[in-house]
Amino acid sequence: MACYFRRAIAEQVSRAVGVSSEKILHHIHAIPVHRKRESRDFQLHLKSLLNDPLDAASYQEKTEILTDKFISDSTISEFELARGVLTFTVNRPLLVKKVLHKIRHDGSRYGFTSELLSDVPKGLTLVEYSSPNISKKFHVGHLRSTIIGNFIANLKKAVGNEVIRVNYLGDWGLQFGLLGAGFSKFGCEEKLKSNALQHLFEVYVKVNAEADKDEEMKQSAYEFMKKLESGHPQALSLWTHFRGLSIEEYSKVYKRLGVQFDEYSGESFYIEKSQDVLNLLQNKNILTITKDGTGVVDLTENRDMSAYSTVMRSDRTSLYITRDIAAAIDRMEKYNFDEMVYVTDKSQQKHFQNLFKILKMLGKDKVNHCHHVMFGRVQGMQTRRGDVVFLEDVLDEARARMLQNMAKTETSKPIEDPADTAEKIGVAALIIQDFKGQLQSDYRFNWDEALQSCGDTGVFLQYTHARLQSLLTLWSTREEEDFNVSCLQEPTAIATVKHLLRYDEVIQKTLKELQPRYMVAYLMGLGHLANVAHNALHVKGSSQEVAHARLYLFNTIRVVLSSGMKLLGITPVDKM
Numbered sequence: 001m002a003c004y005f006r007r008a009i010a011e012q013v014s015r016a017v018g019v020s021s022e023k024i025l026h027h028i029h030a031i032p033v034h035r036k037r038e039s040r041d042f043q044l045h046l047k048s049l050l051n052d053p054l055d056a057a058s059y060q061e062k063t064e065i066l067t068d069k070f071i072s073d074s075t076i077s078e079f080e081l082a083r084g085v086l087t088f089t090v091n092r093p094l095l096v097k098k099v100l101h102k103i104r105h106d107g108s109r110y111g112f113t114s115e116l117l118s119d120v121p122k123g124l125t126l127v128e129y130s131s132p133n134i135s136k137k138f139h140v141g142h143l144r145s146t147i148i149g150n151f152i153a154n155l156k157k158a159v160g161n162e163v164i165r166v167n168y169l170g171d172w173g174l175q176f177g178l179l180g181a182g183f184s185k186f187g188c189e190e191k192l193k194s195n196a197l198q199h200l201f202e203v204y205v206k207v208n209a210e211a212d213k214d215e216e217m218k219q220s221a222y223e224f225m226k227k228l229e230s231g232h233p234q235a236l237s238l239w240t241h242f243r244g245l246s247i248e249e250y251s252k253v254y255k256r257l258g259v260q261f262d263e264y265s266g267e268s269f270y271i272e273k274s275q276d277v278l279n280l281l282q283n284k285n286i287l288t289i290t291k292d293g294t295g296v297v298d299l300t301e302n303r304d305m306s307a308y309s310t311v312m313r314s315d316r317t318s319l320y321i322t323r324d325i326a327a328a329i330d331r332m333e334k335y336n337f338d339e340m341v342y343v344t345d346k347s348q349q350k351h352f353q354n355l356f357k358i359l360k361m362l363g364k365d366k367v368n369h370c371h372h373v374m375f376g377r378v379q380g381m382q383t384r385r386g387d388v389v390f391l392e393d394v395l396d397e398a399r400a401r402m403l404q405n406m407a408k409t410e411t412s413k414p415i416e417d418p419a420d421t422a423e424k425i426g427v428a429a430l431i432i433q434d435f436k437g438q439l440q441s442d443y444r445f446n447w448d449e450a451l452q453s454c455g456d457t458g459v460f461l462q463y464t465h466a467r468l469q470s471l472l473t474l475w476s477t478r479e480e481e482d483f484n485v486s487c488l489q490e491p492t493a494i495a496t497v498k499h500l501l502r503y504d505e506v507i508q509k510t511l512k513e514l515q516p517r518y519m520v521a522y523l524m525g526l527g528h529l530a531n532v533a534h535n536a537l538h539v540k541g542s543s544q545e546v547a548h549a550r551l552y553l554f555n556t557i558r559v560v561l562s563s564g565m566k567l568l569g570i571t572p573v574d575k576m
């Protein structure tokens with residue numbers, strides 16, 4: 001594994017130039033594998049050994065010492081210093097042995113136990129994601145929030161944090177006034193039971209249209225909302241009913257996506273606590289009442305009101321941001337988290353900046369550990385029913401299209417539950433398409449592109465995993481038995497091992513920037529290497545010893561591929 005070699009290199013360099021090996025360790029990087037040419041294994045920039053990067057004399061001195069003193073040994077077989085970069089090639093048999101043994105030993109924890117991640121702060125991370133609005137559209141933005149949040153929660157957990165997954169529902173506001181006022185006219189209890197999300201949306205659309213024309217309907221919506229705000233038992237019980245059924249339904253759909261939550265929270269939880277927030281703001285003298293009676297917080301340094309945030313309506317009721325302030329303070333007190341991550345599209349950037357600013361004004365220092373992870377817009381995600389309205393539609397579409405593709409391919413093997421397999425592949429396709437680029441960028445979604453079986457797609461990853469799995473099942477070997485390293489010295493085998501070696505660095509980078517694209521690129525690389533290896537390193541027709549070594553390699557590839565896919569939120573399939 002990488003740490004073993006990094007350490008060996010660091011120790012030798014340290015002995016030569018007198019810099020502590022701990023310091024050097026973090027600057028040694030595995031060199032990514034190139035498809036065409038062979039490269040060295042590790043590199044270290046000489047500059048990283050200097051205390052003062054401008055110290056030319058010391059640079060020259062270190063260069064000379066290193067060229068003189070560095071020797072090849074049983075671990076490091078070659079060493080070169082060129083243009084300020086030290087590169088190293090390590091002993092081939094040792095490389096294969098160390099990496100494959102480590103994967104075999106660590107299994108799905110491989111990479112996450114690396115020394116590289118030892119200084120990652122561990123603690124309680126609260127991740128808030130998905131957060132749709134009941135009775136309104138579940139748009140593509142909510143889908144992105146769901147899969148990105150799930151990925152962040154998986155990642156934080158995998159590197160040793162305790163994680164709480166929160167869904168903060170939009171379960172308050174005028175939409176409930178409208179539903180409450182119009183349900184008796186447009187609603188149907190049976191339809192509500194059979195598909196709450198769809199039915200509430202239908203009712204909402206109808207009442208909304210009616211309220212646009214009919215002043216009376218609008219008025220009764222306001223009245224219902226008022227009743228809710230003041231805790232009227234009947235109004236509340238209808239609201240609880242809608243909310244409960246919606247959550248039941250959401251959980252089912254999330255399950256199809258492989259996503260779950262520890263807590264379904266929502267704006268409604270913070271109606272009363274918002275009043276406490278307003279009092280707190282008032283006591284701290286940061287609430288200004290305007291002449292229309294609304295309450296605002298001045299966000300400027302010199303208090304000139306050139307930037308402010310409205311936190312109170314003239315009837316003293318709360319707004320979206322007020323409830324967020326209350327929710328944040330509540331979570332700080334209730335969980336005493338070490339870090340909190342909100343995942344929404346970038347249109348809410350200002351909202352979260354204001355939120356964090358107000359929390360800071362309130363002296364809530366934990367806000368320094370709150371982050372807003374934002375993402376760009378997706379265009380062109382259409383289902384057969386048109387624009388995305390429900391998460392279920394997207395999943396149905398992905399499954400249906402995938403089933404169709406599977407039926408077309410002759411090579412598809414008979415599988416027990418084709419719909420389930422199609423769903424897992426379809427979800428993988430959605431996730432990879434979404435995670436390929438920088439999260440902040442907008443992108444155009446295309447079903448055909450996402451569902452291609454070659455190219456950098458989720459289908460390709462699933463295909464590679466299934467192909468490896470079926471090879472391993474076909475030739476079930478005694479895995480506990482060791483293998484002969486000399487049977488794995490072909491350039492293809494070495495390149496694959498070198499790629500496997502780099503997994504911890506990729507985890508580290510993915511974590512540092514909270515960008516899944518590094519992991520996606522890595523897994524695509526692994527997938528291509530796996531297929532090349534599969535075609536070049538035959539098991540059939542090889543001697544028992546060679547076959548065993550190759551299967552050992554294939555199994556380690558499968559372990560790492562599966563681990564990376566799961567981290568992204570994909571359930572690997574064994575057959576397709």
Ligand code: ARG
Nearest residue numbers: 131132133168169170324344
């Ligand atoms: N329900 C909101 C929406 O759909 C997203 C909530 C984001 N989270 C938060 N704490 N404000 O736009």
